[in-house]
Amino acid sequence: MIPESHPRYESLLLREKIVKAFKKGILADSGMIAHGRGEAFDYLLGEKTSNPAKSAIKAGAAAILLSKNPVFSVNGNTAALVAEEMVELCRISGGKLEINLFHRTPQRVNAIEHVLKHAGAEKVLGLDDEKLKYLEGIESPRATASASGIYDADVILVPLEDGDRAEILHKTGKIVITIDLNPLSRTSQMSSISIVDNIVRVLPLLIQEINQLKREKKENLQQILDNFDNQKNLKESLHVFKLKK
Amino acid sequence: MIPESHPRYESLLLREKIVKAFKKGILADSGMIAHGRGEAFDYLLGEKTSNPAKSAIKAGAAAILLSKNPVFSVNGNTAALVAEEMVELCRISGGKLEINLFHRTPQRVNAIEHVLKHAGAEKVLGLDDEKLKYLEGIESPRATASASGIYDADVILVPLEDGDRAEILHKTGKIVITIDLNPLSRTSQMSSISIVDNIVRVLPLLIQEINQLKREKKENLQQILDNFDNQKNLKESLHVFKLKK
Numbered sequence: 477m478i479p480e481s482h483p484r485y486e487s488l489l490l491r492e493k494i495v496k497a498f499k500k501g502i503l504a505d506s507g508m509i510a511h512g513r514g515e516a517f518d519y520l521l522g523e524k525t526s527n528p529a530k531s532a533i534k535a536g537a538a539a540i541l542l543s544k545n546p547v548f549s550v551n552g553n554t555a556a557l558v559a560e561e562m563v564e565l566c567r568i569s570g571g572k573l574e575i576n577l578f579h580r581t582p583q584r585v586n587a588i589e590h591v592l593k594h595a596g597a598e599k600v601l602g603l604d605d606e607k608l609k610y611l612e613g614i615e616s617p618r619a620t621a622s623a624s625g626i627y628d629a630d631v632i633l634v635p636l637e638d639g640d641r642a643e644i645l646h647k648t649g650k651i652v653i654t655i656d657l658n659p660l661s662r663t664s665q666m667s668s669i670s671i672v673d674n675i676v677r678v679l680p681l682l683i684q685e686i687n688q689l690k691r692e693k694k695e696n697l698q699q700i701l702d703n704f705d706n707q708k709n710l711k712e713s714l715h716v717f718k719l720k721k
Numbered sequence: 722m723i724p725e726s727h728p729r730y731e732s733l734l735l736r737e738k739i740v741k742a743f744k745k746g747i748l749a750d751s752g753m754i755a756h757g758r759g760e761a762f763d764y765l766l767g768e769k770t771s772n773p774a775k776s777a778i779k780a781g782a783a784a785i786l787l788s789k790n791p792v793f794s795v796n797g798n799t800a801a802l803v804a805e806e807m808v809e810l811c812r813i814s815g816g817k818l819e820i821n822l823f824h825r826t827p828q829r830v831n832a833i834e835h836v837l838k839h840a841g842a843e844k845v846l847g848l849d850d851e852k853l854k855y856l857e858g859i860e861s862p863r864a865t866a867s868a869s870g871i872y873d874a875d876v877i878l879v880p881l882e883d884g885d886r887a888e889i890l891h892k893t894g895k896i897v898i899t900i901d902l903n904p905l906s907r908t909s910q911m912s913s914i915s916i917v918d919n920i921v922r923v924l925p926l927l928i929q930e931i932n933q934l935k936r937e938k939k940e941n942l943q944q945i946l947d948n949f950d951n952q953k954n955l956k957e958s959l960h961v962f963k964l965k966k
Contacts, residue, residue, distance in 0.1 A: 495750045505740045508750075512757020516903070519758075520765070658761070 486523070487515055490557065490676065497556030501587045504579035507552045510636065517657035518674045520717050525681065528712035529673035535704035536633070536653040536669045537685035538697040543631035543651070546571035547601070547622075551578065553636045554675065555588045559595035561679035565633075566597070568686055574625040575602035578638040580617055601625035612647050619644050634667075635675050642666045659713040670706055672713040731768070732760055735802065735921065742801030746832045749824035752797045755881065762902035763919045765962050770926060773957035774918040780949035781878070781898040781914045782930035783942040788876035788896070791816035792846070792867075796823070798881050799920065800833045804840035806924035810878075811842070813931055819870035820847035823883040825862055846870035857892050864889050879912075880920050887911045904958040915951055917958040 478488045494511045497503050525533075540546045548562055548571050555562075566573055575588050582604050592600050601622040602608070608620040609627045618640045621627040626645075634645060635655035639662035645652050646666040654667040655675045664670040671678050689697060723733045739756045742748050770778075785791045793807055793816050800807075811818055820833050827849050837845050846867040847853070853865040854872045863885045866872035871890075879890060880900035884907035890897050891911040899912040900920045909915040916923050934942060 491751065491754055494754065498750070505743070505753075506736065508753035509736055509739065509757035509760065512754035512759070513761040513764075514757070515754065516758040516761030519903075658764075 487518070491515070494553070494556055497552065501583055502556055502591060503552040504577070504584065506579070507556075511553060514636075514657045514674065517717075521657065521673070522716075523674070525673050525677050526713060526716040528709045528716065529671055529678070530681070531704065532669055532671040532706075532709055533673075533678060533681050534685055534689075535701055536671060537682055537689050538692075538700040538704075539631050539651050539653060539669060540569050540571065540633070540686060541689055541692075542694065542697050542701065543571075543629075545629045546631045546633070547574050547625045547629035548572065549574055549576040549626060549632060549634040549637070550588060550592060551576060551636060552584060552588060555591045557676055558635075558679045559591050561683065563592065563596045564683055565679065565686070568683060568690075571633075572625050572629075573597055573600050574622050575600060576621070576626060576634070576641075578618070578641060580620070611644050614644055634663075635678075637663045639663055639666075659710045659717070664710060668706060669704065670710055670713075672710070672716075732763070736760070739798070739801055742797065746828055747801055747836060748797040749822070749829065751824070752801075756798060759881075759902050759919065762962075766902065766918070767961075768919070770918050770922050771958060771961040773954045773961065774916055774923070775926070776949065777914055777916040777951075777954055778918075778923060778926050779930055779934075780946055781916060782927055782934050783945040783949075784876050784896050784898060784914060785814050785816065785878070785931060786934055786937075787939065787942050787946065788816075788874075790874045791876045791878070792819050792870045792874035793817065794819055794821040794871060794877060794879040794882070795833060795837060795845075796821060796881060797829060797833060800836045802921055803880075803924045804836045806928065808837065808841045809928055810924065810931070813928060813935075816878075817870050817874075818842055818845050819867050820845060821866070821871060821879070821886075823863070823886060825865070856889050859889055879908075880923075882908045884908050884911075904955045904962070909955060913951060914949065915955055915958075917955070917961075 478485060498508050546569055548565055550562055550573055573592060575585055577584055585604050589600050606622055609623050611619040611621050626632055629650060631651040633653045637654055642663035643666055652667045653669040654663050655671045655678050656664045659672045723730060743753050791814055793810055795807055795818055820830055822829055830849050834845050851867055854868050856864040856866050871877055876896040878898045882899055887908035888911055897912040898914040899908050900916045900923050901909045904917045
């Protein structure tokens with residue numbers, strides 16, 4: 477039990493979730509290390525959602541609402557931290573969930589499927605009984621995608637994505653929305669809409685934004701999307717990061 | 722195998738070492754997460770030793786050379802990354818190695834002892850057959866120390882130390898040298914000499930500095946130590962951290 481008085485209480489609770497998920501086989505070995513990197517970036521961000529992140533969330537919500545086939549990618553860390561929210565996101569947007577792993581093993585796919593089903597998911601793409609396709613004809617485990625999911629999608633949300641995969645996804649020309657605490661990462665730099673914030677704060681806000689924008693006209697949503705400049709937004713995010721006492 | 726061309730090659734090699742150590746039971750669960758935090762801070766530091774870090778290393782070398790009983794604390798991450806260098810540090814300074822774990826289990830103590838012996842250590846303190854003492858009368862696993870080691874030491878090097886332990890060590894009035902990539906951490910703030918740098922770069926430099934300063938007169942070493950201002954140095958380290966492209 478972590479005492480509530482601990483200066484890093486909230487952060488330690490998330491860490492506990494990650495360790496538990498690791499022990500259940502949901503995370504890759506590098507998933508715990510990746511979480512640690514996130515902790516450090518979030519610490520430097522002051523552990524709160526910045527204004528540029530809010531703008532990126534709004535643009536992401538507009539893109540999802542305008543999409544014909546939005547797909548939400550789930551890896552181990554995402555499943556460990558926000559499984560329920562990912563399911564809710566599907567429910568309100570009519571999107572699909574796809575398991576999408578950099579370090580893919582049948583055990584991890586099963587473990588994550590179990591977490592998502594437990595969180596209420598009706599259907600999960602990217603399972604092992606599916607014949608996965610390859611993006612951009614790249615026959616590498618980095619490029620796998622479900623035929624009716626990421627392969628066919630026009631908008632994909634890939635939270636906590638790896639740089640190699642982000643590069644491949646970028647090449648497809650799809651709208652790629654990412655959630656990444658490092659504004660300088662390849663993933664952030666290569667995506668169409670990079671939300672620089674902690675995934676546990678982003679998902680509730682994204683859900684809220686979609687619920688609010690649902691009533692908007694298509695042209696207004698398109699305007700929100702057109703007015704969003706990812707490189708400019710990333711620069712603004714950079715300014716939020718500061719090492720100060 | 723990580724291709725040498727990968728943009729994060731050096732960092733990925735260290736990550737591999739950490740994952741291997743974790744699988745051998747050398748690291749605590751949180752050790753991988755801690756390594757991830759270190760990766761992020763090192764990334765922001767530009768992955769090189771800054772001038773303030775060099776000054777802190779020099780002050781640390783002087784303190785070790787002036788010490789009557791210098792003790793070098795080893796935890797899982799330290800053993801995983803710089804076991805040989807820790808042994809070399811003992812050899813050139815006449816100091817002692819002590820296993821000092823926040824999450825102490827007999828299995829981890831044994832695993833780390835094995836790594837240190839394999840790296841050439843003759844004697845290792847802080848083992849389980851020792852009756853450990855408590856620092857400052859705090860009867861907590863956070864406060865354990867070997868009677869002839871950390872308990873008796875006048876100078877201790879505690880790389881990658883936890884904030885709770887750093888607070889207790891600070892209370893003892895000993896000279897506490899730490900290696901920590903986060904200049905704002907409790908550990909950095911509470912220590913006498915905080916080296917804000919990656920441990921894999923620090924150890925070779927610290928060994929080199931001790932070898933160079935060995936011939937200096939005691940009063941010159943004392944002057945180096947007296948001229949070192951940790952709070953000022955930490956502020957200078959903060960300026961090195963920048964998010965830039």
